[in-house]
Amino acid sequence: MKLNIFNPGLPLTIAIGAVVLIAALPLAAAPPSGGGGGSRGGGGGGGGFAPRSTPVTVDRVDHGSLRHADTQVVARPIAVQPRPVEQPREQPRPVEDHRVTEAPRADDHHEVARRPEPGPARFGFDGRPSMIVHRDVEADWARPNFWHGFAFHARVHALPVGCFSLVVGGFPYYYYDGVYYQQADNDYQEVYPPVGAAVPELPDGAIEIDMGDQAYFYAGGAFYIQQDDSGYVLVAPPMGIMVPELPPGATQVSVDGGLAYQFNGIFYRPVFADGVTQFVVFTP
């Protein structure tokens, strides 16, 4: 029998066939139920074939758990490559060259040698063995940034190259990568970060801590917030903010019989958070 494509009933035929096919498609697309032959051991547990909807930006590798792989996820730290060193903007004045380039004295234990060396990447670390902060990883890479060597009132004979001056509250300061200096006789001494200081860029290793709608940047015991003109200003920390490490040189104190630390008039209380020790800013 020849098929008459001009048969007036053909469209109806096609339509019925298509309807049946479409109606049956979900059947074809459905996942096999029950595991197809009992190879799942009868467990099933409600199927679970659908991919789990989890945020892409998670960091669970430290968990080492299937059971709680998606229970408690941590926002993945985002690596921001160090920006090229910028010349200080017009406001900060460069420090006198003879001071900056002068060789450190033998008794100067805060000499420039502890500064991270600028230059090409070494071993993939960009000259800085810093790593992305992962709060619950027992990773053991030292990540010394310049401000990790801060010691209150430690004296240096020469300021680091790239240091610039600024005035905060009418007092002159010098600043380099998270460390503030003031002149002391013929030397400079490291001082606490002054609230109100404005710097063009964040210190290396600054950690962003988002609290509410505000992003704070924490480094060397200082909390910075971004200004509209893309610079950063040092502010007093909000109570309750949690930081992963104490400022260098924080001293242990007792507050109401409990252990605490103090740095620059800011009090930190240690707590366990996510199984590791962190520090909460509080008012005694």
Added chain:
Amino acid sequence: MKPKLFRSTTVSRHLYAGLAGLLAAASLAVVTAWADDTNVIDPRADVLLHRMSDYLAQAPYFSVKAEIWQDVQLGSGQRVQAGRTVELQLRRPDRLHAEVRSTRRNRAMYYDGKTFSIFNRAENFYGSADIPGTIDDALDTASEKYGMTMPLEDFLVSDPYKSAVQGLTSGTLLGSVTVLDVPCQHLAFSRGNIDWQLWIEDGPRPVPRKFVITYKDEDGSPQFTAIFSHWDFDTKLPDFVFDFQPPAGASKIDITEVKARNQQTQKEAK
């Protein structure tokens, strides 16, 4: 006169077309089902997994050591591995002790059926939380309430098989290999966002020898790797193993709950 059955009427043609469509759909269903046949656990893998799980679940107590390596991304973007060791001592149903050590960090976790304690040996801090119940309760509460997920907890719970097969889309037996000279069976499993592998010791003691988790939904698909050793099912574990006694000079600090710090996130900015 043609038999009625073969009478070529418009209606019957429509019926044939419908049947043809149904047949096509059925064929498609069969093909799709065949294609999805990978979404099941190989029975041999399932048996081995079940056997290992039963062995651990039925052990009244055991000790084990594991070396853990996990991928970490440096600030430069380079991926490296961080290592640590975990020593576990367990007595069912409600005793657990873990020591987690790396070069500089050193912390312990104790659970005695009533209290979960964490001790930071490096800084001499400890904290405690009341979690009455079983090991399962302690692990779930520690993870969900306090954000402390115990590595390798999948092998500590009362029914390791149950949580292992949850959400699985495939399971395969890859064959015999050795892990640190121990003959093992290599299994590979997959679920939505995770691939994981398990190496189970051959012979009468089907314990895990290696465990790898690959997080497929994270950048670079980082891996968590644990290599087990020093399995001990003979040495009895008395109560004092699980009782935490703060050493002299240790300071008690709070354990914060996850919900109390949800408003904060931290990341390296530069």
